[in-house]
Amino acid sequence: MSLVHQSRCPVGLNWGLFVASLFLGCACSSPPALTPLPVVEADLLARSCLARFPSGSFAVVHAIEATLPFGNASSVLGVSSWDAKSRTLSAALLAPEGIALFEASRTGGGEVVVTRALPPLDRPGFAEGLFEDLAFLYFPPGHDISVPPRADSPEPATAVFPAHGQGEGSPGTAGTAHLPVPGRYEDGRSVCRWPLPDRTIDLVPAPDGGFAMVEYRDSSEPVRRFEAGRSTSSGHFPLSSRFERSGPAGYSMRFSLVEL
């Protein structure tokens, strides 16, 4: 599956080029434009997008090929658990030999408690960044209540919405979530967009049942991107996926589902 990046600026993935482009005054100020969808199609797409985020409590084990910050590349086992309602998260990284390299949890209020962090994973900010990324993967963007939006709506809209129609959690009982803005890219691909105050997140379904999620901050260059292949029979958990976070301390991880 190809990346969903649709930059209109001549800026590649390379961070150095990205920084250079800022100094050159490139007008990279927004993610790709969307055109609205008909109401019925928009509603179906929005429901489909929100169904990517299962409600309930889960724990999964992944084999991870990680390119970690500070130039390290390694294979580790990742254990993560979360509760969609309380938005709590726990995570552990294990060496293949079983040693726990990192173990921490984050409350729904955002408080991070690190119980174990071996160097270099004990560096300041690593735990917080990891949980931001996990929240990006597991929770639907936003969690307030409002009314359904339209693609040309300038503000993020939120609503009580049955986020899930299937799966191990509680179908249709996910509570509240920011509703995405359904639309279409110029190249015709359907996309759900969450235009949040500090960022924009696009979720693009793929024909093979997978999807891609991209987060934009102040430019059309993605800050985070997540590509998921086909999922388990429940439809919730990608069998394989890839996450990439850009920036000076950026890293990438390729996930293979080991256990649910």
Added chain:
Amino acid sequence: MGECSRGKRGVRLGGHDMRATGAGVGIGVVIGIAIAIVLSPGLATAAEDFNELRKQAEVVKFIAADFTQTKKMKLLKKPLVSKGRFLYGAPDSVRWEYQSPIRTVSLVRGGGVKRFNLTSDGKWHADSSSAVEGMRIVMEQITGWLAGRFDEGTLFTASLVPGERPVVMLSPTDKEMARFISRVEVRFSNRPGVVEAVEIFEGEATSTLIEFSNVRLNETVDPKQFEAVE
């Protein structure tokens, strides 16, 4: 064997910063202990005497074994099981290979350590993490264990619990090591010379159990197994 000293950045072993490679040290300990264990075929018959163990370790030239590793921790709903195989060639060659759920191979030879990971592109890639350096540091320590010198290490103190199924208890003496390993238990079967399992405790709720099976001693091993991943 490296000399331990303490500096601002942490414990230094043999001139290396252990703090910067803590993860690797832990990994190295797992491998090293397993090596030392399987290398101690006479322990059960000399359960009262580490000196005898040293002599008996000298007769082992090659070892091959399979292992099953079971990880327990609070975060895991059920234990996480890994499987692999282990090869040793005297005096200092080791191949420690995981076959599931992820594929990694650690090759130890002459004090040097290389680790390779099979990635999604179907190719083996060298591991560039600090864990590898940590493994190398610990291998210096393990050299003593390979010779049956459980009681001469600088990172652990060893004690023997004699009996029909003897147990060697290893407790970290080093502060940095104690941060991530609280103790290690080496369990021997009632069959003389056969190690049953090793369990590494990282705390009361977190442990790694490695159980050996199909242990073969002094069979011919292709030397290439210690040089290349395939």
